[in-house]
Amino acid sequence: MSDREASMDVIQRELTSFARRARQKAAQLHPELSLVAHSMLDHMDKNGSCHAADLAGHFMLDKSTVSRQITMLEAEGMIVRETDPDDHRRQIVKPSEKGLDLLKGANRQRRASFEERFTDWDDTDVAQLAAYLRSYNAADVD
Amino acid sequence: MSDREASMDVIQRELTSFARRARQKAAQLHPELSLVAHSMLDHMDKNGSCHAADLAGHFMLDKSTVSRQITMLEAEGMIVRETDPDDHRRQIVKPSEKGLDLLKGANRQRRASFEERFTDWDDTDVAQLAAYLRSYNAADVD
DNA sequence: TGAATATCGTTGTATGCGACAACTACTAGG
């Protein structure tokens, strides 16, 4: 196996390892906002209001999954839903005040937890890793 | 938010994105060997024979989860289990011939799929990303 | 040595995420 292949093995293994732990951590960090729910709320926040279909497309999830997630988010008062006046089939979803607050708090905790494991890294390395990951996922055409 | 914080945000988001897709991909790539099962088989292979508790520790999974996973793996003939002669509470698990064959095949496919998304990367970058991830997960003490 | 304690693995039960398919409500194009 070439060095390059060995590196790719490591990447796969380590990414998988992360994947296995991410949900767990999110649950510990902010039990009231699951990893999925958090991602969706985050996306709504970053992209302004959007439709359920947008979320499904962006996260590559079935619309039924998204539907249930946003139903829960709404039940907990994290988001606001309204029918799109331009197309009554669609709805516009966006974070509520409460949702935004929770998101902010969760992001703060998340960042703190990240800060912990990046203490030994200098800014260049952090930026470089971010760039790599972005590039890696961008190649994720499916 | 500082650049460093922004980078950590990206890292979190991209890693999460990877997490969300990994299982799906593994299922597409080799339907007969789920992501979890594959990781476990891989670990057994890389570390020689081991106990269920080792797997639980390494993957940060509950022992019940591991127990069910290896029960399935055994039912499908991928692994062999025997009671540890030194401690009758434990069992020693290791890949069977069939398991090793499947693992090899799965690894080949996996590598091919990886190769695809790393085509534009030079060897240095691949190695650097691998190093970053290893370092990241190593800090993952929990 | 024998009782208390700890460890390894299994099993019962519950939860959460996700998929697929069937359905309703609405829209758009002949």
Next chain:
DNA sequence: CCTAGTAGTTGTCGCATACAACGATATTCA
């Protein structure tokens, strides 16, 4: 209008996981 197509909901299923209770075995120490 009627026929397609699209957005979202709901029913049902499977999988991975956690936690708790348990049986069997090991270990420790009074």
